[in-house]
Amino acid sequence: MMQEMFNDLALLIPLMMLSICVVTDWRKRKIYNWVTIPGFILGIIYVIYAKTYSVSYGVSFFFLFLIVLFVYSHGAMRGGDVKLLMALSLFLTPGAFFFNSALFMFSAFFYFxxxxxxxxxxxxxxxxxxxxxxxxxxxxxxxxxxxxxxxxTFFPGGGAALISLCYIVTLFLFSY
Structure with a gap:
């Protein structure tokens, strides 16, 4: 029962974050911390209580952090996009969030x-x-x-729109 509730939250929380971020990024070109920071905290709680592979998850998350830090420091992503991508990754398996990140980065590269x-x-x-x-x-x-x-030139609707498309594709491909 408790595990089922965690799985439902692992689907609901990212979809809520994405919905809010797409709207605010589309309208104001801004992804707010009041969305990403609580999502990040809830993602950490989810990883701690619902995942059994937290060591591999931590190593994978660290490498993802290094990758997006490099991309951010070269101006290819803005801070809100980085925080949203990092928060979302906590709700996926390590393989799924690397796929999601790669899909996002390749999509953004080819768009540009x-x-x-x-x-x-x-x-x-x-x-x-x-x-x-x-x-x-x-x-x-x-x-x-x-x-x-x-x-x-920004992606139509902002980075959150592209992140959302990639995340939804990842969910379908890595449904668990």
Missing amino acids: FFQTIRIKGLSQTVNDVKTDSLVLIVVGENNNSFANGVKS
């Missing part, structure tokens, strides 16, 4: 990639991506050739 192709053309965009990748690997910093000259 096609926006850049529209502005710079295919050959210049591909050259910029190669240059950025080489500099990142060799020097350890991003010189942003890819983004130079491209006005930042």
Whole structure:
């Protein structure tokens, strides 16, 4: 009975968070802490009481944190998107939240990639991506050739809309 209640909450809490965040991100371009912080706290409680693999979960969560910290520090995500993605990940299995994060990041990259192709053309965009990748690997910093000259265009509805789409796809693929 108690485990069933935790499973229901693990579905309900993220869907409530996503609903609120999509609306506020769409209208005001803002994801509020009053949504993500309680979701994060409830997610930690859920992991502690409902999951049996908390050590592997902690290691996976730490690596996810490092990845989104890197993405955030390079300006590819805003703080609300990072907090929402981290809070949501607590309600998924480690494999599901890595899939969810990868799906989100690849979707965001390809959205921006096609926006850049529209502005710079295919050959210049591909050259910029190669240059950025080489500099990142060799020097350890991003010189942003890819983004130079491209006005930042947000995903329609904001990052929360894309995060929601990816999360729903992940739920269907990793239903448990």
